[in-house]
Structures are given as structure tokens and as C-alpha cells.
């Protein structure tokens with residue numbers, strides 16, 4: 514955190530330096546938001562091909578073929594979820610939270626894409642509907658569906674609790690789910706777990722200290738976020754032990770609820786859609 518009392522005095526032109534207006538890091542015109550109308554039209558007559566109920570304080574994996582939709586829906590009560598996505602054929606290509614944040618901002622909604630890790634960097638999935646888009650940003654600067662947090666994990670808990678051992682953090686839940694799905698040893702599967710999309714979680718940075726905060730999620734049963742798979746995906750979703758994340762996580766104290774994942778196959782692909790191509794960089798790195 515920034516010190517209350519800086520050790521170094523402001524230089525004479527310090528105020529002028531601070532007054533320089535920011536510019537957006539990435540020119541967003543190069544990444545136009547997709548037209549969602551063909552995606553919405555493609556839902557007509559779609560068929561549900563799979564459904565997974567993720568139990569509270571657990572995670573489950575699910576496959577979504579390219580050209581299919583998947584929805585994550587709140588059931589029973591307010592609950593946040595931690596989502597991992599991989600290329601179904603190569604676990605080394607996985608969701609890249611940091612670059613997605615740099616391209617789309619701190620919190621995602623309909624029209625944003627979930628980008629994959631280097632050296633791939635292509636769209637894994639496009640968000641096609643978000644029933645919580647009305648929330649926008651609240652007076653605290655909080656928003657829903659962030660890519661600024663990581664995932665609750667037992668290592669941070671161990672540090673902060675001076676030795677605590679808690680086994681149902683999202684990191685561990687995702688690790689067990691991936692190991693169960695792939696047959697990988699637990700500690701190999703763990704290395705594939707990555708920073709998440711915090712589905713339904715309401716978070717931000719405090720305006721005065723810049724600290725990561727969470728508050729009770731505005732999600733209610735029936736709310737959903739819907740995605741369209743741009744390549745064949747393996748997903749994993751953890752129903753966070755924080756419940757609605759109004760108080761604490763990394764414990765069994767919060768009221769927790771399951772989350773529903775449904776996969777839908779459209780009758781025909783959205784007009785104009787094609788699977789994500791490989792990134793065009795030649796990987797020569799100047800040599």
C-alpha cells in the first residue's frame with residue numbers, strides 16, 4: 514500500500530506530473546465488441562446437452578465443444594463462483610485473467626471475451642448475456658464478475674491465519690475437480706489451476722488505499738451469465754466457500770449454495786461465427 518506519510522517529498526513539479534491525463538493502455542477500436550444479435554438468435558431451438566450442479570464448497574469440470582453455449586446460473590441463494598477455462602486439447606492454453614483485464618477492464622460483461630494465455634492469446638469464450646449488467650459500478654467502485662482477484666487459496670490462508678489448514682478454498686476445489694476429470698496426480702493438476710473469472714462476485718479497489726475489497730454479491734437465484742465457446746473448452750467451476758462473499762472466505766462460516774452449469778447446442782452456429790484462429794504472431798521474437 515502507499516504510505517500515509519511518504520518518505521520522499523513531492524518535487525516542485527509534482528502536482529503537474531500528477532495532473533497529466535491518463536490514456537487507455539490498449540486502443541479498444543482494434544477489438545470491436547462482437548455483434549451479439551446472431552448469438553442470441555442462435556438460441557432458438559437450442560438443445561441442452563449437459564448439466565452439472567456444482568455443490569457448495571466444491572468444484573466440478575465440464576466440457577463445452579466449440580460453437581456451444583454454457584450458462585452459469587445462481588440457484589437456491591446468493592453464491593459466487595470461480596471459473597477456470599482451458600483448451601480441451603491442451604491444458605497449457607488457459608484463461609489469461611491479466612490480459613483480459615488489460616483489454617476489457619476490471620469487470621466483465623456481455624460482449625467481452627475471455628482470452629487465452631501466451632503464446633496463444635485468442636478468444637476462448639465470448640460472454641453473450643449477463644443478467645447482472647444493470648449493476649454497472651456502485652458508489653464504492655464495486656462491480657460484478659471481476660478479473661482483478663485471483664482465487665481463494667490455502668497458501669494465502671495459511672500465511673494470514675498463521676498456520677491454518679483449510680481444504681475447500683477455490684484453488685483446492687478446482688485442483689481436485691481437474692485431477693478427477695483428467696486423472697492427473699493432484700499436485701500436477703494443481704499447476705494447471707489459474708487465476709479465475711470471479712463469477713457473480715462483487716469487488717473493487719478502495720478509493721483511498723487501493724485495497725481489493727469484496728461485498729455481498731447482488732446475485733439472486735435465476736441470475737445467470739452466459740458464454741459461447743470459441744474453441745473446444747474444458748471448464749471448472751468452484752462454488753466459493755465465501756458464499757456471497759459478504760464477510761469471509763477460506764472457512765466453513767459462510768452460507769453457501771450450489772451453482773448450475775448448463776451446456777447448450779444450437780441448431781446452427783451464429784451467423785458469421787467461426788472458431789478462434791491461432792494468434793498470428795510468428796514467435797520469432799526478433800531472432
Ligand SMILES: [Zn+2]
Nearest residue numbers: 665683753754
Ligand atoms: Zn473462492
